[in-house]
Amino acid sequence: MDSAQYAAHRFLSPAPRFEPSTAEEPGRRNGPLSSPVSSARRSPHDGRPPHRPRPAAVDASDAHRFAEHALRLVLEVVDRRRPPAQLRAVAVPAVVDVVHYLARSAPPAGRPGPATRVRVHVRPVRPGAAEVFGTYNRSGRVFAVAARIERGHDAHPADWTVTALQIA
16 A cells, blocks of 8 residues: 555544533534533433432331341341341341351351441332341451341241341
């Protein structure tokens, strides 16, 4: 290829403009990308977050009270101060099995001390479901715990049920 053909052929195209143009710029046309006010139809790449409806309000006091009670039960079962069967009233069978395994896995001599719950926070994620996260102390050290609670799952007597659990 000689230099004349090379100069006539374009290998690169100009980069698209991501900033809206100002009215003072001469020679710029007004279009959907250059106008600060966009059309009614939103593009998935217009830089604004998508509109998502907020989750319906969960009765915060009821969910918070259940979360505190359930996490206290979980920590007492892990510390072997309570039998795992008592978790069946507040948790799905998979969570009960995991907590029972945690309680059996560590020897009592290797435990630094009993766990005490410090803080519990509840955040609704959708109607009838909330995420629970909090901290607990064990011999002066702070650890984390997180769970998901759902309303009316498996018709538990507490009306809320722990469906997922992570203990750090």
